[in-house]
Amino acid sequence: MTRSVQDAITGFWGSIAGQYEAHAGNVPARDSAELGEWIAAIRALLPAPPADVLDIATGTGFVALIAAGLGHRVTAIDLAQPMLAEARAEAARGKLDVAFRTGDAVAPDFPQQSFDAIVNRHLFWTLRDPAAALAAWKRLLRPGGRVVVIDGFWFEPLRDDKPDEGLFESFYTRDVRKTLPGWRYFDTRPVAALFEQHGFRNVSVIGLDAIHRAAATPPGPEPGYALSAFA
Numbered sequence: 001m002t003r004s005v006q007d008a009i010t011g012f013w014g015s016i017a018g019q020y021e022a023h024a025g026n027v028p029a030r031d032s033a034e035l036g037e038w039i040a041a042i043r044a045l046l047p048a049p050p051a052d053v054l055d056i057a058t059g060t061g062f063v064a065l066i067a068a069g070l071g072h073r074v075t076a077i078d079l080a081q082p083m084l085a086e087a088r089a090e091a092a093r094g095k096l097d098v099a100f101r102t103g104d105a106v107a108p109d110f111p112q113q114s115f116d117a118i119v120n121r122h123l124f125w126t127l128r129d130p131a132a133a134l135a136a137w138k139r140l141l142r143p144g145g146r147v148v149v150i151d152g153f154w155f156e157p158l159r160d161d162k163p164d165e166g167l168f169e170s171f172y173t174r175d176v177r178k179t180l181p182g183w184r185y186f187d188t189r190p191v192a193a194l195f196e197q198h199g200f201r202n203v204s205v206i207g208l209d210a211i212h213r214a215a216a217t218p219p220g221p222e223p224g225y226a227l228s229a230f231a
């Protein structure tokens with residue numbers, strides 16, 4: 001039976017959910033300087049609290065829980081149930097109130113104009129249909145609302161001569177990777193252009209250099225970026 005691209009993606013994240021936070025490159029340690037930098041960056045990127053914030057592809061809830069801690073009303077979605085279970089447990093431990101739901105980044109199921117801000121971290125590289133997602137996100141934003149995309153360029157260009165070895169490649173096979181537009185982006189220009197094509201205004205990109213400098217184990221050799229764009 002052939003597995004859909006999204007089933008492969010969701011299958012991978014579901015299979016590693018229990019170990020996701022053990023990798024410092026994914027989620028920094030509590031009380032670390034890097035976590036302090038993340039909190040400062042997310043505070044600056046989001047509107048003044050309290051705002052209605054949707055964290056898309058929340059994983060174990062890293063951004064959602066920071067946003068809730070800053071005083072926002074937060075809803076968070078993901079398709080990998082084991083990720084959502086980790087996120088709910090983390091919210092309970094931190095006594096933070098986040099509405100975690102099953103939901104697809106490409107077609108989030110909420111009424112129009114439900115949110116002041118939509119945020120996602122480390123999703124864009126693996127988003128199967130960024131154009132459809134942007135159109136959907138725009139409908140969910142109130143006038144003047146914003147999208148914040150946080151990501152980086154983690155991977156080498158696709159190579160046909162490299163075998164699909166390892167757990168990651170058993171889900172993200174070459175055929176899956178080839179379908180993902182994010183694997184053809186090597187800087188933020190095509191990402192910013194996509195937002196402009198979808199009618200977002202004031203598209204701006206900043207480098208997350210302070211986070212990169214503070215990170216014990218950065219996820220890649222270069223600092224990630226945060227793009228913000230307004231409906």
Ligand SMILES: C[S@@+](CC[C@H](N)C(=O)[O-])C[C@H]1O[C@@H](n2cnc3c(N)ncnc32)[C@H](O)[C@@H]1O
Pocket residue numbers: 006009010013014026027056057058059060061062063077078079080083103104105106120121122123126127128
């Ligand atoms: C690298 S993790 C990032 C998790 C979290 N945002 C963070 O910053 O730690 C990618 C997440 O995207 C989720 N994901 C991938 N495609 C998705 C989709 N179409 N809809 C919802 N979640 C998706 C995966 O299940 C996984 O939890």
